[in-house]
Amino acid sequence: MPLLRTRRTLVTIPVTAVLLGLTPAGSPADASAAADTALTLLVSRGRAPAAALLIREETGTRYVHAEAVPDTTPSLPWTAQGSDTTSVRGAPAEPDVTSVPRSPAASGAVSAPAAGSRAGAAIRSGDHFRAGSITKTFLATVVLQLAAEHRLSLSDSVAEHLPGLVHGAGNDGRALTLRALLTHTSGLYDFTAETRGDVPVTPLQALRIAFTHPPAHRGRFAYSNTNYVLLGLVVRQVTGHSYAIEVRRRVLTPLRLTGTSFPGARVFLPSPHGRAYAADGSDVTELDPRVAGAAGELVSTLPDLNRFYAALLGGELLPPALLREMLDTRTAQGSYGMGLYPVTLPCGITVWGHNGRISGSYVRTAATADGRRVLTFRVNTDGLADADLEPALLAAEFCPRTS
Incomplete structure (x- = not known):
């Protein structure tokens, strides 16, 4: 997260x-x-x-x-x-x-x-680690690829793909578009505000938590992991496959990102890997990725993340029009595009990327446009x-x- x-x-x-x-x-x-x-x-x-x-x-x-x-x-x-x-x-x-x-x-x-509790803390360049919400950039890329194939439209309502799922406490999938999910402008409550990123949940359990709370101001940027849990379900509905399978087929395999995976419910990291520590110093190397799901379960390596963002921003994964749409922050009032966000540095240069936080790991990727x-x-x-x-x-x- x-x-x-x-x-x-x-x-x-x-x-x-x-x-x-x-x-x-x-x-x-x-x-x-x-x-x-x-x-x-x-x-x-x-x-x-x-x-x-x-x-x-x-x-x-x-x-x-x-x-x-x-x-x-x-x-x-x-x-x-x-x-x-x-x-x-x-x-x-x-x-x-x-x-x-x-x-x-x-x-x-x-x-x-x-x-003795810190043994293995050193980080090697090829180590696998939990990448948290960098998962969102991968998932958004697949959704935009499906839009390029005309299998969905960003203006589609959530209810068109997941009828009746978003309801309760004033939440209504008919009033939400896929664009709103991608840009975090849906107003949906973030389920991790209750789970704190520590409780493994299924997608439906995460949504049930979220939909007991009324939506916030729709149309305003408000980061919510619930948005990307829903997008994961949309990908399954549209393709017949899980988001993990579609990301693997459309992104990981073509780019040869052999160190990147979706662990599902597996608590172990692939080898090689170091140790991961919570803020209190406890070892959390073993972790159930269902605490994050489609919003943050990705496992990756430093070289794979650099290769992915270079390919994405370099135009290898999306047609130019969809890449421009991905980088358009107007919907989110300048705060977020679709699965990645800009930061303008003091020298005037803007870099694009995402961060990821999950128990035992914090990662940040940034790239030139x-x-x-x-x-x-x-x-x-x-x-x-x-x-x-x-x-x-x-x-x-x-x-x-x-x-």
């Missing part, structure tokens, strides 16, 4: 680089140094046990990872201790990954939970303690040097 902030233009952060000590990237060397420095902050100030960053661009890929040095003294999870022991490593020797020079570690170590440069970073816990780190990292990577 994501923690999606509706504020998209980061003009109030005068590159936040001043605050965090980052220098906006200009040359590839500048970008490497800035990203390397930022990664240490995800671990120290962000209080993540480990972090990793993969950048895809025309000249190749760049991978960086950082881990907190284990502390054998039991303490609160990921608590800064005030010493300089956060480690940063360049990429291991493996195909299509270039080495990144070391940078000085950020001040402030991050201590682990009790001794043409898909030629894509960044994905992840931490193996629920999120970052310092909310300024994410926009600062994006600015450091995508903004040119200003001096």
Whole structure:
């Protein structure tokens, strides 16, 4: 599940680089140094046990990872201790990954939970992890492909495909369009506000929770996982197959995304994978993906996510008219397109992508509008303690040097 902030233009952060000590990237060397420095902050100030960053661009890929040095003294999870022991490593020797020079570690170590509980916290570039609401971009792509095939229309009402399903407490599927679901302007109650993303539910159970609550203001952007649970059912109704099968057939197989999967009810991550930790430090590597379903069950890897967003924004998956529709944020008052959203950085560059939050994992992908440069970073816990780190990292990577 994501923690999606509706504020998209980061003009109030005068590159936040001043605050965090980052220098906006200009040359590839500048970008490497800035990203390397930022990664240490995800671990120290962000209080993540480990972090990793993969950048895809025309000249190749760049991978960086950082881990907190284990502390054998039991303490609160990921608590800064005030010493300089956060480690940063360049990429291991493996195909299509270039080495990144070391940078000085950020001040402030991050201590682990009790001794031994953090084993396996390091992140490798090919590790599988839960991608949370990045699932939505994959699902929206399939819905738009079906629109391109004239098997549905974005102006169709939900009731045309799922008659009688959306009802109760003032909810009415006849008054909602597929476009409203895709753009989060349906007003439907978010079922995860009750389950907190911790309770496995079937799609119908999730909808029953949502439809006991009256809708909010229709037509206004309000992020709700319920929208994409419904879209998953629409895909099944239109195609006769689950959304997982359709995404695999239409996206994963053509792009050869062999590290990406829909686990269904399987609680185990594919190998290789590291460990995942909840905010309280407990190990949540094993997790029932039905806590998220069509709104966030995806498992993926850093290279697969970068390849997917590069292909999508580069026009490989959708006809130009549908891709433009996907990137049109007017329905959602500038906050969201269809399955992805824009962020305008302090330098004026707009990047597109999505974030994903699920217990034990936070991931963020951002790309230039043409898909030629894509960044994905992840931490193996629920999120970052310092909310300024994410926009600062994006600015450091995508903004040119200003001096």
